[in-house]
Each structure stands twice: as C-alpha cells, then as structure tokens.
Amino acid sequence: MSEVTHVKEKSGFEDFQISKETLSSIKKMGFKKPTEVQLKTIPLILEGRDLIAQAQTGTGKTAAFGIPIVEKVNPKRRKIQALVLVPTRELAIQVTKEIKDIGRGKRIYALSVYGGKSIRHQIDFLKKGKDVVVVGTPGRVKDLIERNVLRLDGIEIFVLDEADRMLDMGFIEDIEFIFQQTPERKQTLLFSATMPKAIIRLAEKFLNNSYEIVKIKPEEVTVDRIKQKAYRVDTGKEFETLTDILNENTGKKSIIFTETKKGADELSRKLRDKGFNADAIHGDFSQNKREKVLRDFRRNKIEILVATDVAARGLDIKGVDVVYNYSLPKDVESYIHRIGRTGRAGKEGVAISIISTIEDRLFQIVKKKTKSDIQLVNLSDKPIETLERRNFTKNSRRKFLRR
Structure with a gap:
C-alpha cells in the first residue's frame, strides 16, 4: 500500500x-x-x-x-x-x-x-x-x-x-x-x-x-463561492423558521436535506400543505416516480426538492440556487457534500442550515473543520453552548472531531 x-x-x-x-x-x-x-x-x-x-x-x-x-x-x-x-x-x-x-x-x-x-x-x-x-x-x-x-x-x-x-x-x-x-x-x-x-x-x-x-481534497474554491448561514432555533420551531426563510426566497430552485426517508416524506407533505411547490425523493420510491420527480425538478416544474443524502448522492442537478440543511448532518464531509450542490460552474450559491439549540457544539465543529465564515442568526433566548463548555468532556469532543 x-x-x-x-x-x-x-x-x-x-x-x-x-x-x-x-x-x-x-x-x-x-x-x-x-x-x-x-x-x-x-x-x-x-x-x-x-x-x-x-x-x-x-x-x-x-x-x-x-x-x-x-x-x-x-x-x-x-x-x-x-x-x-x-x-x-x-x-x-x-x-x-x-x-x-x-x-x-x-x-x-x-x-x-x-x-x-x-x-x-x-x-x-x-x-x-x-x-x-x-x-x-x-x-x-x-x-x-x-x-x-x-x-x-x-x-x-x-x-x-x-x-x-x-x-x-x-x-x-x-x-x-x-x-x-x-x-x-x-x-x-x-x-x-x-x-x-x-x-x-x-x-x-x-x-x-x-x-x-x-x-482528492474537496474543492474549497466551491465552498468559498457559497454564502453560508445558520438559524439557531428552539426545538419545535424548525418548520416555522424554514417556511419563513422559504417565503423570503420564493422562486429559487432549492434542495432541502433531511436525515431520514420518513422525514423527507413528512416535510414535503407539510410544505405542500403550506402552498409550496415541493416534492421528495428517497430510496423507497419506485424507479418511475424517482425519474419523474427528478425530471420535474430539472425542468423547474418542482421548485423545492426534499432529499436524503443517499438519494442525492451521485445526482447531477444543475442550477440549484439554495441548499437547506433541515438539521445538521452527522459528519462534516456530508455537510460539505450537501452545500456543494449549489455554487457550481463558477456561480455563487447559498447554503442555509436550520439548527436546534442542542446542535450548538456540532455547529461549532462544522464551522471549525470547514474553516468557513458561517453567519449565525440566533432566534433562541437560550445561551449558546460552545466546545469549551465544561459539560462537554474531552472524550466526547474527540469523538466529534474524528467525524
């Protein structure tokens, strides 16, 4: 070797x-x-x-x-x-x-x-x-x-x-x-x-x-072309915050990442109920349905695609204006891969994360390891926990940093 x-x-x-x-x-x-x-x-x-x-x-x-x-x-x-x-x-x-x-x-x-x-x-x-x-x-x-x-x-x-x-x-x-x-x-x-x-x-x-x-190192130049922003919210306020942001970005081709297939289905349904032009894609869909959803998204018949990491891996989707993290992924590599869906072909992109207060420390790690200037908008009254908090032990810190 x-x-x-x-x-x-x-x-x-x-x-x-x-x-x-x-x-x-x-x-x-x-x-x-x-x-x-x-x-x-x-x-x-x-x-x-x-x-x-x-x-x-x-x-x-x-x-x-x-x-x-x-x-x-x-x-x-x-x-x-x-x-x-x-x-x-x-x-x-x-x-x-x-x-x-x-x-x-x-x-x-x-x-x-x-x-x-x-x-x-x-x-x-x-x-x-x-x-x-x-x-x-x-x-x-x-x-x-x-x-x-x-x-x-x-x-x-x-x-x-x-x-x-x-x-x-x-x-x-x-x-x-x-x-x-x-x-x-x-x-x-x-x-x-x-x-x-x-x-x-x-x-x-x-x-x-x-x-x-x-x-091959991930293309840092691509990340540099992406404006990154995170909204810190109390648990249970994620959907309300997401819809407010989506209303501010009407007409923009967007991908929203979720952790699970069930979460993708539920989120796309709730967005449609609110009047958003959204649909989901994940591994449990039939091949015909997956192909139709992707075709409609590429042709701008669907404005918002809700996807899991696995479903989106390997897909070549051009012209994505905004990528949303509906909670942070479990590792930094997945975060980079997600936001890399925008800001392609020399164009600027936007990546927005909705993070709950329990994700404070993971957010700090993502920010540190990506060396990114991620703007944090704090919508919660709870104090922000950092890597230096006493209740964050050395062992758990090492565990997070190894991800």
Missing part, C-alpha cells in the same frame, strides 16, 4: 496512453483538461494497479475509471469484462451513459441493471451477449447472478463507486457475495467520497497488498 502525493503535470488527455477513438469521444463530450482525480488515477489504472481513491461527486471520477475501462476491455470477446457497483439506480444510469459515451468510438456496449425496472428486460439484454461492461446496484446484480444469467468469470476490472454509501446502506454482504463470483486475478478499484476505517478494511480485504491510495 502506498499513497500518491504528486503526479507529473499533463496538459491534456492526449498525454495519456489512450486510443484515438477514445480521445475523439472525450472531445465530443466536451472534456478539455483532465481533473485532478483523472490525472492521479488514470495512469495507475492503465498500468493495472489496484487503488482506492477518495473523491467527491463532481470531480470527474466516473471518467477516471470509465476511460481506462474503455481502453482495457475488448468488444470482440463478447463477454462481461468490467463490473461497476453503485449504490443507487440514478447513479447506475448516469455511470452507464458516461461509459457508453466514452466508448462510442470503440463500440463498447454497457448495460445498467437495477431494481424498480423489469428484470426480464435486463435478462434479455444480457442473453444477447453484446455488453462487455455492466453497471448495477448490488441487490440486482446479486439477483441476476443467482438466476444464472449474469456470469462474472470474465471480469478483469471490478469497481466499487461511492463505496462509503454502499456500506452505509448495508450492502456489504451482497458486495462480498458478488466479489466471490469474480476471478481471483483482476483489477479492483474503490472510489469513495470519505475514507472511514470501514473503507480501509474493505480495501485490505478486496485489493492486493500493493494497492495505491489517491486522495
């Missing part, structure tokens, strides 16, 4: 050892210069190295493994040679489309498999034998293996995308089952937005001993 800390500066994709067909496809997709994650990982993957890469959504990580996959698979073999596991249906669709676009010049066929759509349709495509890349959610991939229609004996590249979210969603047993169906000799790649101990354990279990670690 070793960590990549420096790479030779490259001016463009032509500096990589990739084919003219792939270069042409990349150009048609509008890619001009490699991103940091692409610079650091593509050469390693082309060399056949196993690796774990820490990179946020929006850093170009799909192309980071998609370009080498297109270069390494052989469409003439008519056998599945690359498998990419992802946590959500939406991400499966997005990753498949990007790999298809990258591989268009080389006639690379890719198939996405996920729940919520007819499994018979996916089986029919697999039986045709054209697809050499499969992108899927762990549950559906396992189902297809058990039905003996998805054979992984020809796999040369195995990718776990958004690995931390798949662990959070309880997919570890399915992932281990799938991994056991692949050949012992293969290249394994883990891409994760965060690097908790569980991811390192997973890497040590799946990757060979000489695997590389690549870490």
